[in-house]
Amino acid sequence: METRKSKRSLRLALVMGAAVAGTALVGWGGLAAWQAYTQNSGNAFSVGTFSHSNVANGGVTCGSTTSSSAAAATPCKVIVSEDIESSSWTGDTGSVVITNTGSMASTFELSSPADDAPTGGLCAYLSLQVTGADSPTPYVSQSSIGSIGSTPLMTSAGHSSWAADDSNTFTFTVLPANGFASTDDVLGQTCTFDVLFTQAA
Numbered sequence: 190m191e192t193r194k195s196k197r198s199l200r201l202a203l204v205m206g207a208a209v210a211g212t213a214l215v216g217w218g219g220l221a222a223w224q225a226y227t228q229n230s231g232n233a234f235s236v237g238t239f240s241h242s243n244v245a246n247g248g249v250t251c252g253s254t255t256s257s258s259a260a261a262a263t264p265c266k267v268i269v270s271e272d273i274e275s276s277s278w279t280g281d282t283g284s285v286v287i288t289n290t291g292s293m294a295s296t297f298e299l300s301s302p303a304d305d306a307p308t309g310g311l312c313a314y315l316s317l318q319v320t321g322a323d324s325p326t327p328y329v330s331q332s333s334i335g336s337i338g339s340t341p342l343m344t345s346a347g348h349s350s351w352a353a354d355d356s357n358t359f360t361f362t363v364l365p366a367n368g369f370a371s372t373d374d375v376l377g378q379t380c381t382f383d384v385l386f387t388q389a390a
């Protein structure tokens with residue numbers, strides 16, 4: 190009887206020992222297995238910044254918006270404006286500096302807002318000229334102030350897009366025209382017009 194118990198105990202001990210040994214071998218084998226790795230982390234996409242600044246007559250810097258209606262609701266400083274008190278008035282001049290403040294190269298154009306044409310009877314008696322620091326010829330030349338069609342800017346400098354931090358100064362000149370000084374039709378009249386700078390990439 191005791192011999193059987195001894196044999197059973199011996200068998201149980203052998204089975205347990207084999208199990209422990211097997212576990213050890215599996216663990217050791219797992220640690221010793223050859224391995225190699227490469228990892229490509231941080232795959233991602235991003236879009237650069239897209240903006241420009243508008244500074245009229247050296248005044249406060251006006252930042253751009255991606256909404257034309259928001260730009261109309263919060264317009265930048267006036268470029269040209271005068272209360273005319275004499276038939277000998279000789280005109281008014283103002284300037285605006287446009288700077289590409291974004292990280293992407295951009296193209297710019299000048300125009301009147303699509304739904305906002307110049308208004309007032311005085312516009313017929315005033316001329317408008319817009320010149321650029323880069324251009325020997327005017328971008329805009331009107332014998333009476335009317336809507337400005339889409340006008341690409343800075344093309345005469347030999348390139349069509351402005352790099353980040355590129356700037357250009359545009360001068361607006363309003364002069365008396367079309368019999369301004371010799372007709373009473375101008376009395377009590379006004380002329381109001383808006384200017385839109387559009388940036389595209």
